Amino acid sequence: MVLQQLGLQHFLALSAILFSVGLFGVISRRNSIAILLGVELMLNAANINLIAFQRYLAPPAGLNLVLDGQIFALIVITLAACEAAVGLAIILNVYRVLRTTTADEVSLLKW
């Protein structure tokens, strides 16, 4: 029952909030891994958008592209995993060399 009262705008609002939370985390956190977590939230906000649009705005019949959004979301999930794998490897290497993962303290390169 409740689900039927939910409209597209509710999902868009949810995803916008999630995106903002993620962006806020990226900006305010200093630890590289926490920044990575913020990025994951932003990616999942995009996924909510994709699935919601897929559900509510199915393209006109005959175009036969009804699964675009679902596939897009699946690919974004896969991408997020790849990005986390590469990112964690880079962070691990930085920790090995510089003994810190805090973005502020990694500052050999400047203006």
Added chain:
Amino acid sequence: MTLNLQPTAGLDQFAPEILLGVLGLIVLGIGALTKRRWPLAAPVVTLAGLFACLPLVAMQWRHEQSVIFLGSYVVDDLAVFFKLVAVAAGGLVTLIAMSYMRRVDRDYGEFFALLVWAVLGLCLMAGAADLIVILLAIETVSLLSYVMTGYLRNEPRSAEASLKYFLYGAVASAVMIYGMSLLYGVAGTTKLYGLLGSEALPMQLRLHPSPLQPIAAVLILVGLGFKIAMVPFHWWAPDAYEGAPTPVTAFLSVGPKAAGFAILARLFMQEGNALYPQWPTLVAVLAIATMFLGNWAAIWQGNIKRMLAYSSIAHAGYMLIGVVAWQGGAWTVSDRGGIASHGGLHAVLFYIASYLFMNLGAFAVAIAIERATGCESIERYGGMAKRNPFLAIAMTIFLLSLSGIPPLAGFFGKFYVFNAAIRGAADDAISLSLPFGIHVNVLFWLAVAGVVNSMIAVYYYMNVVRLMYFQPATGLDAEEAEHAIVPSVGVQSVIIITLVATFLLGLLPEALVRFLAESVFPGGLS
């Protein structure tokens, strides 16, 4: 445009990409098997493969657009141009990297596999016609760039550069993906070209006017702006360029930047694209900021790689002038063989071709000098004219070309871009009305900013020339100062190739202009 609903139809037109994918695997295997016994095996196979790829790509230059794989991938002249740039950049960087990587890392075969796959990613960016493919291609290039930037694992600066590049890049691509999800909602499809229409139909956007369109457009611009190092998304560039191994820096300054413009052209430079009609004004403002910031910051740099990084930001600004002025129409060949040239898109393409050679040439000289002096400081260029006259004259020519002095390639790159802007300004193509009745002819001021910036840039480019010719070598003992600098064979051949190309594009620009004018680009450019 031809269309086939068989999922595998068009596989033959995908041959260059398949070759690159397989080549990466082969190089990876060779690198692992030969290790130190035949250190040249991996780069030589890479070079041979990339060389074999060139004719395969060139054969696709057929003045027609064919959309393959159910509308998700497009093969047309625009894609061919950017693929040629990507493969050429990959080949030249392989030549540069051969001896450099061997010095810093004994088991370096895998580096060339990463490079080949990055070139593959750039080719996919050039041909992507579906938001999903665009995203995958951009991420392929990005992830490989992060890894290549941090390739010197034990070097703190390299590790730090890869971390910063990764964090900025991850955020930028997350923002872009969010924008793409909104764009999908607005358009109802991820395909850039409609599947049903007989002609290229840029995303059925006209059907769904929605307040989400400008938001989606701006968010996607963030992701692309990151790739091409557009202000204010350029912060990663100086750090990543300085910390990365220098051949990787050379690659990053050309490859991803060019491919970013390919996607910009496909998504935004389309006739009747109602995605966000005001985007040229927004990009114009950012282009002016990009040029001024890049050139201003470059003046103060003491590190050659960092200086070239800021200079590459400034060059992205010049290219953006052409992007803003794209509505000037296509370059055409008239009946009498004359060429009418005032289109922004073609000007950008010419600029990218000239930038490819002059910038890679400058990086090749920088690598030769870095290897000899063991240091990236600009001060160490003192006395270079005596220590190696050839390197000094080559660097002078590349820097003159970068600052846009005729008769070198960079001059015509800037000339066509500014020309496109001035032509557009004459029609007052993009105007901005401010309060108090102030009317701004955007393209005119854009051209003025470009010319002013070209003059600022001469200062820091010529500073290097001044050091090479009029300053004695510093920080060396007498014996070392006399010691000649001998670049490796790979670096030498890159310098010669890029020198020839810089001169050819400057002395005979008609050849490339004719090639571009005869090409057919999508999106109703007429």
